[in-house]
Amino acid sequence: MAALAAEGTARGLATTRACALWGLDAQLVRVEVDVAPGLPSMHVVGLADAAIREARERVRSAVRNSGFEFPLRRITVNLAPADRRKEGTGFDLAIAVGVLRASGQLQSTADPLLVAELALDGSLRPVRGCLPRVAAAAARGVDEVVVSRENASEAAAVDTLAVRAARTLREVVAHLDSTAPIVGEPAAPLGEDTSGGEVDFADIAGQASARRALEIAAAGGHNVLLVGPPGTGKTLLARAFPGILPAFTPRERFEASVVHSVAGLLGPDRPLLAARPYRAPHHTLSAYALVGGASPPRPGEVSLAHRGALFLDELPEYPAAALEALREPLEDGRITISRAGAAATYPARTILVAAMNPCACGFFGDAERECRCLPEQVARYRARISGPLLDRIDLRVGVPRVQAAALRSVSAEPSHAIRERVEGARRAARARGVLANAELPLSALRRWSRLSDQTHALLELAVAKDRLSSRGYHRVIRVARTIADLESSAEIAELHLAEALSLRREL
Numbered sequence: 001m002a003a004l005a006a007e008g009t010a011r012g013l014a015t016t017r018a019c020a021l022w023g024l025d026a027q028l029v030r031v032e033v034d035v036a037p038g039l040p041s042m043h044v045v046g047l048a049d050a051a052i053r054e055a056r057e058r059v060r061s062a063v064r065n066s067g068f069e070f071p072l073r074r075i076t077v078n079l080a081p082a083d084r085r086k087e088g089t090g091f092d093l094a095i096a097v098g099v100l101r102a103s104g105q106l107q108s109t110a111d112p113l114l115v116a117e118l119a120l121d122g123s124l125r126p127v128r129g130c131l132p133r134v135a136a137a138a139a140r141g142v143d144e145v146v147v148s149r150e151n152a153s154e155a156a157a158v159d160t161l162a163v164r165a166a167r168t169l170r171e172v173v174a175h176l177d178s179t180a181p182i183v184g185e186p187a188a189p190l191g192e193d194t195s196g197g198e199v200d201f202a203d204i205a206g207q208a209s210a211r212r213a214l215e216i217a218a219a220g221g222h223n224v225l226l227v228g229p230p231g232t233g234k235t236l237l238a239r240a241f242p243g244i245l246p247a248f249t250p251r252e253r254f255e256a257s258v259v260h261s262v263a264g265l266l267g268p269d270r271p272l273l274a275a276r277p278y279r280a281p282h283h284t285l286s287a288y289a290l291v292g293g294a295s296p297p298r299p300g301e302v303s304l305a306h307r308g309a310l311f312l313d314e315l316p317e318y319p320a321a322a323l324e325a326l327r328e329p330l331e332d333g334r335i336t337i338s339r340a341g342a343a344a345t346y347p348a349r350t351i352l353v354a355a356m357n358p359c360a361c362g363f364f365g366d367a368e369r370e371c372r373c374l375p376e377q378v379a380r381y382r383a384r385i386s387g388p389l390l391d392r393i394d395l396r397v398g399v400p401r402v403q404a405a406a407l408r409s410v411s412a413e414p415s416h417a418i419r420e421r422v423e424g425a426r427r428a429a430r431a432r433g434v435l436a437n438a439e440l441p442l443s444a445l446r447r448w449s450r451l452s453d454q455t456h457a458l459l460e461l462a463v464a465k466d467r468l469s470s471r472g473y474h475r476v477i478r479v480a481r482t483i484a485d486l487e488s489s490a491e492i493a494e495l496h497l498a499e500a501l502s503l504r505r506e507l
């Protein structure tokens with residue numbers, strides 16, 4: 001071990017590199033460590049949160065328990081730039097290495113990105129958000145990163161820099177001073193896209209309208225609401241939905257994986273998501289859990305479903321605050337949450353698949369059982385889905401009780417056949433510069449969705465008759481664009497628009 005620089009008067013200054021994460025926003029940080037004469041103390045400055053300030057205790061113990069000396073002097077740690085908020089435990093390793101360097105116990109000038117939490121015994125622990133931190137560092141030209149073993153495969157998903165996985169602080173020091181270099185991790189194998197539904201559409205009898213609506217939803221990224229009495233297979237249809245989503249493109253897979261990394265949901269055996277996410281949170285969840293939080297920043301279910309699907313069963317049972325909070329992500333494909341002076345933005349480009357009963361008792365309009373609700377009770381039940389939320393649900397479809405005769409027919413189309421048409425429609429959308437028609441900005445929508453005079457007249461009629469909002473107006477054209485794409489039609493015909501309008505109307 002290198003001797004401590006002479007006790008008492010010597011002053012040491014050193015820097016290391018770390019990466020701060022706020023929401024999904026990763027930024028390289030210079031960790032400056034100043035060891036100066038004075039009463040033994042350690043201060044962390046630079047807009048650090050409580051978890052970072054607690055790094056003092058972890059770093060002190062980890063350094064001592066690794067066989068090094070913790071300088072009994074005045075230590076100041078600055079995280080630069082100081083004007084950005086920083087949170088979490090991912091700075092521990094960079095601070096510890098900085099302390100060793102500033103106190104003369106580590107001579108090397110090697111300057112990799114250091115991303116790990118320290119345990120009191122000096123072992124390295126994984127951190128949330130390793131993937132976006134490493135990706136951001138690689139994009140800024142960093143060529144080496146040191147992480148814990150648990151984070152190794154996640155970091156290695158970024159193949160443009162060398163990933164060194166260490167178990168302990170001692171191993172990191174031995175690597176940096178070249179006494180025992182750590183060999184690089186092999187690039188993480190991304191594996192096959194295993195997207196698929198647990199249920200195949202071939203096993204679902206009848207329900208032609210619901211199947212059609214789900215196909216359109218998958219093809220264009222549109223939101224869908226299934227309405228029907230209990231026991232008619234709404235949940236089954238929703239569970240089959242992932243099986244008709246198009247293949248996960250590398251870009252989408254990376255985007256979705258970043259959100260899961262930040263939530264701490266990736267692991268050694270799962271460096272990137274293998275399949276499009278399918279989230280089905282229970283209706284007891286809070287608005288915070290559904291859309292995420294800002295302080296500390298955490299993505300919610302709607303963001304964990306980014307580039308996949310979000311299934312909300314029994315939609316009216318969700319807390320009103322949670323449902324209202326869905327409006328922004330369903331409209332913009334992302335959500336910004338501000339709380340206590342902090343703000344965080346997460347992507348949330350997901351397909352909402354919602355299901356509900358037609359009334360509180362569940363049997364309004366059912367052929368077999370009588371509804372026990374008064375008309376005003378039915379109205380009150382449906383009003384739990386506010387107008388603005390409903391406006392963002394493009395496709396509303398009834399899921400009635402299937403007659404016995406239909407249950408016997410077993411010739412339903414399998415998921416893979418539907419998925420092929422979905423892929424075709426997605427190819428058409430990509431040719432317009434988006435991943436799905438639901439993302440078409442207005443300028444592109446105008447360009448790619450010219451309507452004949454006759455079709456336009458039909459739309460104007462609907463505006464008057466259905467009191468279509470301006471949002472609804474554009475959403476219905478996007479859906480018509482998808483319906484035309486499913487038939488490989490360059491033009492939106494009257495029939496396509498008529499179907500889009502009828503799917504928007506039914507409830």
Ligand SMILES: [Zn+2]
Binds near residue numbers: 371
């Ligand atoms: Zn009822």
